[in-house]
């Protein structure tokens with residue numbers, strides 16, 4: 245038997261659904277202007293999300309969830325015209341961002357003129373049509389995917405940045421850090437870890453094939469090598485966190501490794517290590533570079549004589565006290581959080597610690 249409260253809730257739900265349908269069918273918002281960075285104006289028929297209009301106009305804002313407000317990547321600063329922040333946005337927008345008017349572009353419906361600020365770097369992001377040149381197994385769960393750029397034929401990015409991979413036949417994208425060197429601008433190399441039941445990583449591991457044509461957008465991200473600086477560099481990575489750091493190392497190697505670099509790579513056992521030959525070669529060639537792999541659960545058959553424990557224990561052991569270095573960290577959130585704590589305890593300023601967590 246339905247209780248009165250249940251009946252009331254059902255009626256409210258039906259009214260809410262009818263209101264949404266009525267809004268879609270009956271309300272037209274007419275012509276609206278989206279003013280970007282006080283200079284570029286998009287004139288649109290209102291009613292859809294900012295993200296929609298950006299995509300239509302080839303302005304590529306990062307987004308992974310197809311506009312479902314679950315990834316939190318599509319942030320832009322809105323100066324006016326967006327109305328109140330929605331409950332779907334609240335979890336992604338911190339107090340400081342809120343005071344600056346940061347909003348999720350997929351949740352802001354354009355109903356009137358609206359003024360937004362988009363970082364100039366994002367305005368340079370483009371869509372690239374690419375062909376899969378090669379796919380290789382690096383470990384039991386990580387593949388290296390090599391893409392050749394077809395149109396446009398070259399890309400400009402900074403070592404450490406990422407692109408978004410469009411999952412064919414869907415509106416969904418996933419971010420993958422670029423593992424190749426910026427100077428090789430006609431190709432992109434990605435490292436993709438298999439996530440059980442993960443949409444994109446399963447597609448890449450099980451469906452994607454050599455010669456497939458796909459689409460990526462980018463470059464994105466403020467995790468990149470600060471080339472203008474001269475401090476010593478500490479890199480800490482785990483899993484596919486190897487990708488942006490490999491790009492950074494290749495970039496530095498092309499410049500003859502002008503700064504001291506220590507690279508700590510955390511893995512469970514030997515079967516999770518990869519690019520070992522490349523990293524040991526770099527170490528042999530450049531006295532400025534030191535590679536320190538750290539295994540948390542080495543197996544007896546690994547015959548491991550290197551560092552063991554958490555990667556942070558090795559950081560404690562090797563990194564000298566003092567503010568003189570900067571750090572680039574990429575890997576799972578617990579590893580990054582613990583590393584930031586150790587590095588700041590060593591005296592490295594938080595503003596000199598850059599990271600991408602995934």
Ligand SMILES: Cc1cc2nc3c(=O)[nH]c(=O)nc-3n(C[C@H](O)[C@H](O)[C@H](O)COP(=O)(O)OP(=O)(O)OC[C@H]3O[C@@H](n4cnc5c(N)ncnc54)[C@H](O)[C@@H]3O)c2cc1C
Pocket residue numbers: 406418419420421422434435436437438439440441442443444445446465484485487600601602
């Ligand atoms: C800036 C940035 C750079 C990135 N670079 C890389 C990269 O170089 N290589 C790479 O492999 N990935 C990278 N990622 C992660 C990547 O974008 C995807 O999130 C990941 O591949 C999972 O996507 P999916 O579609 O397979 O899984 P989804 O379908 O999105 O998720 C399936 C399930 O797995 C869970 N899940 C999602 N991601 C993870 C995860 N990383 N570990 C464990 N569980 C997860 C979800 O909560 C969900 O329950 C990056 C992410 C960011 C934000």
Ligand code: FES
Pocket residue numbers: 306307308309310311312313314315316317318348349350351
């Ligand atoms: S696109 Fe994912 S939150 Fe907006």
